[in-house]
Amino acid sequence: MLEHKPRLEGKVAIVTGAGAQGTVMGNGKAASILFAREGARVLLVDQVEERVQVTLETIRGEGGEASVYVADVTEADQCRAMVEAAVQRYGRLDVLHNNVGINGPGSVVDVSLEEWDRVMRINLTSMMLTSKYAIPRMASGGGGAIVNISSISAIRPRGMTSYTVSKAGIVALTQAMAIDHAGDNIRVNCILPGPAYTSMVAEGMSDEVRDLRRQASPLKIEGTSWDIAWAAVYLASDEARWVTGVALPVDGGVTIDSPRR
Numbered sequence: 001m002l003e004h005k006p007r008l009e010g011k012v013a014i015v016t017g018a019g020a021q022g023t024v025m026g027n028g029k030a031a032s033i034l035f036a037r038e039g040a041r042v043l044l045v046d047q048v049e050e051r052v053q054v055t056l057e058t059i060r061g062e063g064g065e066a067s068v069y070v071a072d073v074t075e076a077d078q079c080r081a082m083v084e085a086a087v088q089r090y091g092r093l094d095v096l097h098n099n100v101g102i103n104g105p106g107s108v109v110d111v112s113l114e115e116w117d118r119v120m121r122i123n124l125t126s127m128m129l130t131s132k133y134a135i136p137r138m139a140s141g142g143g144g145a146i147v148n149i150s151s152i153s154a155i156r157p158r159g160m161t162s163y164t165v166s167k168a169g170i171v172a173l174t175q176a177m178a179i180d181h182a183g184d185n186i187r188v189n190c191i192l193p194g195p196a197y198t199s200m201v202a203e204g205m206s207d208e209v210r211d212l213r214r215q216a217s218p219l220k221i222e223g224t225s226w227d228i229a230w231a232a233v234y235l236a237s238d239e240a241r242w243v244t245g246v247a248l249p250v251d252g253g254v255t256i257d258s259p260r261r
Contacts (some may be wrong), residue, residue: 004037007237013095014086016073018044019051021052023200026199027149028099030229038233040095043086044216047067048103071127073100083133086222092141095236096134098127098148103200104162116162123166145187147235148174149228150190152251171247178245183249187244189235194251195231196223217252 014033020026028046035042035058044059049070059066068087071078086093104111104119105130127148138144153160173241174190181188193212195201214222231250234240249255 011040012090012096013040014043015097016045017099018055019046020199024199025225027225027228030225033233034229034233041090042066046073074121076129079129080133093137094144096146096166100126105159105160108219111162113130118150119162119166124169138186141175145236146188147222147232148190150192152192175245189246191231192249193228194254198225218257219252
């Protein structure tokens, strides 16, 4: 029998948004845990230290290696310091997993300029800033992988215009960086999660709404943060060495079907 080799063995990863609110698993927390299980040393980045400490305790309890870094990834100087912290602590940087994001309800008629700018800065500009400082470090180490979290809203709008535009921007940013930095042996891909049950949406959600979201999938299976995280493991691993510039829906088939009455 072949012995399983950890898929991220020897790699150093940064995961932003590595904490989770409440008791439901979040995408960043799940990715952090799976990265560590697959052999990566992980810098857990979040703006809320109490949340990310829970992720750290989980990883350490399983024998993984990780540490916490508190930062606001909408600030350039903090993104630069975050990358330097990863290199100082672990000697290199191989993977950047960009997971920070917020909702943005309403149409262009409804949204204020301040809220529009806030959604763009948190959801899109933050990924530009983290990548801006991570890419030179990855390139100097021989290459790496960046995984950005977008949303199926990027290709299937649903009444959240600022959110949709920011998530579509992530797809464009992903493809632009994939072209710009292929020569540095840096792969850049993004994941488009569907209506999964995660910490971001769980608060205040009724059982009825939760079941409607489950039934929206042709598979009739409820997606979770673990489904998103396993896709991230693949894209960060050497198994995906010939995959770059991809926008991967992880949605149970929602984007290829419409709910039946």
